[in-house]
Amino acid sequence: MSSIITLNDVYRGYKMGQERIMAVNGISLEIEEGEICCLQGPSGSGKSTLLHIMAGLDRPTKGSIKIGNTRIDTLSENQLAVFRQRYIGFVFQSYYLIPTLTAIENVTIPLTFCGVPKKKRLQRAKELLEAVGLKDRMKHKPSELSGGQQQRVSIARAFCNNPKIIFADEPTGNLDTANKYEMMNLMTSLAKENKQTLVVVTHDVEISGFASRVIKIRDGKIEKIENGRDQNDGKMA
Amino acid sequence: MKLTDTLLLSIKNLFRHKLRTLLTISGVMIGTCAIMIMLSLGIAMNRNFLEQINQMGNIMQITVYHYNQGGKTPDGKDIPPLDDDMVARLEKMDGVEGVAPIFEINVKMMAGKYVGHVSIMGIEPRMFDILDIPVNGRPLQEGDTNQMVFGRDVMYNFYNPRAVRWEPIPEDFDITKEKLTISWDMNYGEKPQPGMEKPKVQAKPVKVEVVGTVEQLGSEYSWRILMPMDTVKKYQKEIEKYNRQNGGSNGGGGFYGGVRIMPMYASGGKEQEGYYQVIVKAKSMDDVVPIMEKIKELGYECFSPVQILEEMQKQSAGLRQILLGIGIMSFVIAAIGIANTMYMSIYERTREIGIFKVIGARLNDIRRLFMMEAWWIGVFGGIFGIFLSFGMSYLLNKFNVSLGGSIIWTPDGQKTLPSSVIPFWLPIAALIFAPLASLLAGLLPSRRAMKLSVMKALRQD
Numbered sequence: 001m002s003s004i005i006t007l008n009d010v011y012r013g014y015k016m017g018q019e020r021i022m023a024v025n026g027i028s029l030e031i032e033e034g035e036i037c038c039l040q041g042p043s044g045s046g047k048s049t050l051l052h053i054m055a056g057l058d059r060p061t062k063g064s065i066k067i068g069n070t071r072i073d074t075l076s077e078n079q080l081a082v083f084r085q086r087y088i089g090f091v092f093q094s095y096y097l098i099p100t101l102t103a104i105e106n107v108t109i110p111l112t113f114c115g116v117p118k119k120k121r122l123q124r125a126k127e128l129l130e131a132v133g134l135k136d137r138m139k140h141k142p143s144e145l146s147g148g149q150q151q152r153v154s155i156a157r158a159f160c161n162n163p164k165i166i167f168a169d170e171p172t173g174n175l176d177t178a179n180k181y182e183m184m185n186l187m188t189s190l191a192k193e194n195k196q197t198l199v200v201v202t203h204d205v206e207i208s209g210f211a212s213r214v215i216k217i218r219d220g221k222i223e224k225i226e227n228g229r230d231q232n233d234g235k236m237a
Numbered sequence: 238m239k240l241t242d243t244l245l246l247s248i249k250n251l252f253r254h255k256l257r258t259l260l261t262i263s264g265v266m267i268g269t270c271a272i273m274i275m276l277s278l279g280i281a282m283n284r285n286f287l288e289q290i291n292q293m294g295n296i297m298q299i300t301v302y303h304y305n306q307g308g309k310t311p312d313g314k315d316i317p318p319l320d321d322d323m324v325a326r327l328e329k330m331d332g333v334e335g336v337a338p339i340f341e342i343n344v345k346m347m348a349g350k351y352v353g354h355v356s357i358m359g360i361e362p363r364m365f366d367i368l369d370i371p372v373n374g375r376p377l378q379e380g381d382t383n384q385m386v387f388g389r390d391v392m393y394n395f396y397n398p399r400a401v402r403w404e405p406i407p408e409d410f411d412i413t414k415e416k417l418t419i420s421w422d423m424n425y426g427e428k429p430q431p432g433m434e435k436p437k438v439q440a441k442p443v444k445v446e447v448v449g450t451v452e453q454l455g456s457e458y459s460w461r462i463l464m465p466m467d468t469v470k471k472y473q474k475e476i477e478k479y480n481r482q483n484g485g486s487n488g489g490g491g492f493y494g495g496v497r498i499m500p501m502y503a504s505g506g507k508e509q510e511g512y513y514q515v516i517v518k519a520k521s522m523d524d525v526v527p528i529m530e531k532i533k534e535l536g537y538e539c540f541s542p543v544q545i546l547e548e549m550q551k552q553s554a555g556l557r558q559i560l561l562g563i564g565i566m567s568f569v570i571a572a573i574g575i576a577n578t579m580y581m582s583i584y585e586r587t588r589e590i591g592i593f594k595v596i597g598a599r600l601n602d603i604r605r606l607f608m609m610e611a612w613w614i615g616v617f618g619g620i621f622g623i624f625l626s627f628g629m630s631y632l633l634n635k636f637n638v639s640l641g642g643s644i645i646w647t648p649d650g651q652k653t654l655p656s657s658v659i660p661f662w663l664p665i666a667a668l669i670f671a672p673l674a675s676l677l678a679g680l681l682p683s684r685r686a687m688k689l690s691v692m693k694a695l696r697q698d
Contacts, residue, residue: 057595057691078599085597096592096695100253112242113597157596 003030004165004197005054010063012049012220023049024060025220031197031213033164036188038211039201046220048169051201055088055167056080067165085114089158091187093170095150097142097157103149104129104138107156114161128156132186148179155183159190165197172207184210238602247609254582258614261571261578265618266625268571269671272564273626273663274633279557281658286549288654290542295369297334297525299517299541301327301532309536316536318511323535327517330531332524335367339514340466342473345425346395347442348415351406352426353395357385357419357462359469367518370458374449377465386449386463387413398427413450418442421472421479438482443472571618572678575611579682583607583689590686591694604687611679612672619671623664630657 012024023046031037039047052058054065056072065073067087075083089110090096097106107125116124129138132152142150151171158166168187172180184200188210191198200207208214208226216224251258290296303319310316317323321338328336340359345352365376365386372386392412397404406412420426421440451458517532517539519525525543532539583590590603598606634655 052692055595057695078601081594081597081599081602084595090595092695096588096595098589098592100249109593110596112246113238113593113599113602115239115242118242161597 002033004033004035004068005029005031005199006066007050007054008064008066010050010053010060010065012046012053012058013061022046022220024053026063027217027220027222029215029222031199033197034192034195036191036198036210036212037200038208038214039199039217040203040205040208040214041217041223042203045217047201047203047217050217051167051169051199054199055090056083081113085110085161087164089161089163089166091151091154091158091166091168091171093173095142095147095154095174097150097153099142102139102141103134103145103153106142106153107160110157110161124160125156128160129153131190132156147174148176148183151175151179151183152186155187155190159194159196162194163196165199166191168198168200170202171200172202172204180204180206238598238605240605243602243605243609244613247606248613250582250586250606251610251613257578257581261574261614262618262621264571264574265568265614265671265675266621268564268568269619269622269667270625270629271567272561272670273622273659273667274629274657275560275564276663277626277630277657277659278633279553279560280660280663281655282553282557283550284658285654286546286553290546290549295518296542296546297519297522298368299519299525299529299532299539301515301517302538302540303511303513304538311534311536314536319513319515319537320511323511324515327515327532330517330528332520332528334518334520335364336518337361337364337368337516338466338512339516340469340473340512342469342476343423344419344421344472344476345423346417346419346445347426348395348412348417349410350397350399351395351410351412352398353391353406354423355391355394355419355462357464357469357472359466360463361466368516370463371451371453372449373452374447376449377463381448381465382468383443383445384448384464385445386451386458387447388451388459388461388463389453390459391462413447417445417447419445421476436479436483438479440475440479568674572674575614575675575678576682578614579607579611579679580685582610583682583686587689587694590689591691594689594691595695600687604683607683607686608676608679611675611683615672615675616668618675619668622671623667626659626664626667630659633657 007027007029010024010027011022014021014023025046027050039050041047049058053060053073054067056065056067056075060073063073064071067083070083072080072083098109101109104122104125107128108121111121111124126138129135129152132155134149134152134156137145137149142153145153151174155171158168166187171187172183175183184207187198187200190196200211202208212227214226215222216226287296301319303316319338324336324338327333337360341356342359343354343356346355360377362377362379362381364370365372370376370386374386377384377386392406392410395406395412397406420442422436424436425440425442445464451461453459517528519528522543525541529539529541593603593606634657637653637656
């Protein structure tokens with residue numbers, strides 16, 4: 001297996017008043033294609049910052065990030081946007097759906113930005129919403145959906161342009177336990193189906209059960225890398 | 238992102254805040270309307286000037302004078318006589334449609350029991366068309382001799398010479414149905430009075446016939462009698478002969494603008510053969526001024542209503558600019574309203590912009606999305622503004638709120654000039670201008686949306 005994400009000695013510093021804080025403090029890491037990887041750590045450990053840097057949402061103070069063969073830390077903002085369109089999908093803790101658009105419209109947005117024709121967009125969105133079990137909720141606005149349903153929509157949105165990598169930032173943070181497992185099962189099975197790489201940031205130890213590799217982060221550094229409990233089918237009873 | 242998708246998404250976004258959008262649109266609507274109405278007032282003003290001037294005389298006619306005062310042409314030569322050769326030369330100038338020499342004789346005319354002093358103007362029959370003389374009946378034709386076209390107002394010169402007190406001709410008297418004669422003798426038809434000298438040689442009255450009339454009130458031809466040029470020249474010779482035979486001082490008919498021009502002042506030029514006055518008709522309004530300049534180079538003086546028109550337009554230009562300024566000002570206020578609305582909505586939608594960026598919107602997509610919102614405001618505001626303008630214009634005209642416009646008289650009676658005129662190009666221009674100006678107003682807010690940092694946008698709640 002070849003590595004799809006390569007971090008080489010990455011630093012990210014912030015200024016907090018007079019103090020300078022290193023949120024990411026020299027991390028080198030390789031994530032392999034098709035891997036389901038979990039970045040785990042307490043809040044403030046720098047795991048979210050690391051995710052943002054890997055996804056090209058934030059830039060490192062020092063160090064390089066390669067996705068595939070592309071150095072994304074040197075890309076312009078527009079190039080990054082196109083890069084994200086093609087290769088990356090996102091799932092967020094608070095779903096980040098557009099409140100005025102229906103579920104199906106929300107799912108089609110990334111395809112809209114890619115310039116995919118409307119018919120194709122809607123068809124693809126329908127497929128995905130069916131896959132996440134929201135067949136009869138397509139015309140509903142986010143406010144008419146439960147938290148779990150909203151997160152399903154956001155998962156459908158992340159997968160809809162068939163990205164190589166899906167980044168999930170605390171995807172289960174706002175969900176109850178039943179929904180949490182369901183959501184993780186959904187994401188991992190979708191990712192495995194299409195041989196996509198899934199990077200999940202969480203502080204929840206239970207989530208790590210879904211991962212093939214768990215990277216524990218503390219104070220901006222890698223504390224420990226563990227192989228996940230479930231390497232074979234990514235499912236938990 | 239495709240343009241159609243951008244357009245649809247932006248219009249969807251606009252209608253998330255219906256009231257706010259509606260208020261901004263009505264701002265643009267009022268701004269568009271203000272500009273259109275102000276322009277329409279100015280346009281109406283200029284048109285009305287033109288119509289008023291046209292009423293005074295044909296705008297494309299130039300009257301050329303030659304007083305033979307012994308002046309010089311601008312390059313220092315003697316002024317050539319304004320004779321038939323010169324008329325032919327003027328006729329060949331660029332933009333000239335025709336030239337009519339003015340040649341008038343004064344005679345005494347008798348119609349039934351009424352008489353009057355009238356002047357008869359000689360004219361080439363083909364000039365009726367060129368000078369747009371509005372004739373009822375028929376104009377003069379080639380081959381006419383004693384035929385005349387009779388201006389309606391000429392009848393006010395007639396009176397009953399036998400009456401003890403002044404008795405003008407009755408209003409409903411149809412002079413053209415009477416047997417008409419003219420004479421060079423200015424006492425023709427008068428009651429002989431003591432002390433009145435009798436001419437040595439009697440002038441034989443000449444029979445004339447009316448073939449057409451000029452009924453239009455206020456027209457320069459309603460005060461004139463028109464006869465063929467050759468006939469009038471022949472009459473002039475007879476008048477000269479009659480005056481010579483009678484010693485020239487006993488009330489013989491006169492003429493002016495005649496073939497022989499005496500110097501106006503003793504110190505002036507030599508005696509010349511030619512006309513005092515000719516009328517030059519230009520092919521179009523734009524030709525008038527260049528023709529006048531050329532005529533002035535020849536040393537003649539000339540006049541055209543275009544000069545008055547230009548003067549009036551020059552004087553009203555300031556007013557029109559102020560009007561337009563007011564219009565533009567209200568649009569600027571509308572544009573500020575657009576910018577304000579845009580900044581508001583960007584502020585509210587910061588998070589959304591962040592999400593769009595995360596899931597693959599390029600910088601241009603974001604900017605276009607917001608620019609299109611401004612554009613839509615401009616489009617709707619423009620369209621509503623055009624409708625509002627037509628309504629306002631209708632009301633202005635209905636209640637005759639007037640700026641330099643007024644009432645004029647036409648053959649059909651009184652006519653009220655419009656105070657607001659919207660030419661066909663004005664709504665088209667507004668439909669282009671309003672969205673463009675709105676785009677301009679949306680430029681800075683859209684840039685700001687584009688430049689929002691993703692991380693900051695996402696962190697905002």
